[in-house]
Amino acid sequence: MFDHQCTACRKRQLIFSSQITGMANTDHGIVVSFTCWCGADQTMVTGNKAVSSSKVTLAA
Template identity: 60%
Template sequence: MFMFTHDCSACDRTQLIFPSMITGATRTDAGTQVTFECWCGAPQTALRSAAKGENREMVAA
């Protein structure tokens, strides 16, 4: 898993989400649906699109 940024719907901030904050992940045809808790404490969900051979910058945690 990797870190990513997310725009929180509760605190309206863009936050860096670490793997340790993730509470669940489900693979779908569109990518991976990730559930996590924002730094403000609000539960959040994000759909991370599936990589299809494209070059994407990854950050190791």
């Protein structure tokens, strides 16, 4: 559960896991797609940016 201010109805609402419609790991972070209580499709970026494998250093 998290809170979100909807860009359509402008209300701040609690969003429950049953309202989540998708998640995608991107270069900008985790994009969570969900439906607001008013029916509007919304997205929110959360988490850390994805790490490129070229920037990872392995210990020998």
